[in-house]
Amino acid sequence: MTVDRREEIVEYLPAMRAFAMSLTKNAAxxxxxxxxxxxxxxxxxxxxxxxxKLKAWLFTILRNTFYSYRRKRxxxxxxxxxxxxxxxxxxxxxxGRLQLADFMKAFHRLxxxxxxxxxxxxxxxFSYEEAAKMCDVPVGTLKSRANRGRAELAVMMGADENDADxxxxxxxxxxxxxxxxxxx
Amino acid sequence: MAREKPTPTSALQIDENxxxxxxxxxxxxxxxxxxxxxxxLRSGExxxxxxxxxxxx
Numbered sequence: 001m002t003v004d005r006r007e008e009i010v011e012y013l014p015a016m017r018a019f020a021m022s023l024t025k026n027a028a029x030x031x032x033x034x035x036x037x038x039x040x041x042x043x044x045x046x047x048x049x050x051x052x053k054l055k056a057w058l059f060t061i062l063r064n065t066f067y068s069y070r071r072k073r074x075x076x077x078x079x080x081x082x083x084x085x086x087x088x089x090x091x092x093x094x095x096g097r098l099q100l101a102d103f104m105k106a107f108h109r110l111x112x113x114x115x116x117x118x119x120x121x122x123x124x125x126f127s128y129e130e131a132a133k134m135c136d137v138p139v140g141t142l143k144s145r146a147n148r149g150r151a152e153l154a155v156m157m158g159a160d161e162n163d164a165d166x167x168x169x170x171x172x173x174x175x176x177x178x179x180x181x182x183x184x
Numbered sequence: 185m186a187r188e189k190p191t192p193t194s195a196l197q198i199d200e201n202x203x204x205x206x207x208x209x210x211x212x213x214x215x216x217x218x219x220x221x222x223x224x225l226r227s228g229e230x231x232x233x234x235x236x237x238x239x240x241x
Contacts, residue, residue: 006225013218018209035221042225100208103201122199123206150195157198 006045009038012058015124019059022119023066025108033069037062056126060134063116106156114149121146 016037020030040061041048048057107115113135120131121142132142 010222013214014210014212015206017212017214018206021209022206031215031217035217038218038221039225100201100205104205107202107205118198118202119206122195123202147195150198153198154194 006042008054009041009058012055013038015055016058016062019119019124020062020066022107022115023063023112024069029069029073033062033065037065040065053130055124056130056134059120059124059126063134103153103157106153109156110149110152113145114152117142117145118149118153122150 013034016034017030020033020037021027024030024033037058041058048054107118110118116135117131120126120134121128126134128139128143128146131146132139135142137145
């Protein structure tokens with residue numbers, strides 16, 4: 001029995017939806033974008049190169065679809081509270097989740113290129129090279145956006161500027177990566 | 185390097201917060217529209233998207 005590889009798209013739907021919501025700040029628009037992405041991917045699956053990451057291919061289509069929406073719709077109705085409120089409404093609110101909500105509000109204050117870079121590398125786990133290719137920018141540009149985004153988040157979440165500078169310090173990052181087992 | 189501030193500030197901690205927030209968003213149930221869409225696609229129907237030029241890899 002031949003397995004339709006297009007069915008693999010389904011497992012990425014929650015992640016795609018979360019990415020779209022993080023970019024659009026509007027849950028309804030995000031769902032429209034994800035729907036269009038699924039239709040495109042499903043209908044053009046022959047363009048996916050076997051052996052490459054399906055996730056990267058899907059998210060590239062998703063990203064491009066988002067920017068098409070953005071170009072066509074001059075006024076984007078932002079509803080950051082709505083995007084995050086949906087998860088808070090269905091789950092018990094406690095300090096950790098509320099702090100996370102504050103973190104996401106700060107995240108949504110980043111510029112779009114920084115949000116995108118920080119998400120791709122920090123949350124989605126793409127390498128800088130993969131993310132740069134998806135965004136069609138040099139790797140150095142992508143790294144700069146990600147690091148500046150992280151630094152701005154650190155400042156917004158209460159760090160002083162010296163701490164923010166440390167985030168862009170490669171030596172510090174190398175040290176911190178060795179202590180990744182620390183409890184946050 | 186030891187950090188004494190109670191507020192998480194390192195790049196790793198920010199990435200961890202991002203992952204946690206992302207997982208929260210991912211944990212939401214998919215709206216019914218996606219199951220309806222997938223059923224259409226599986227049956228051979230191809231809803232036309234607004235744009236059709238972003239599928240190149």
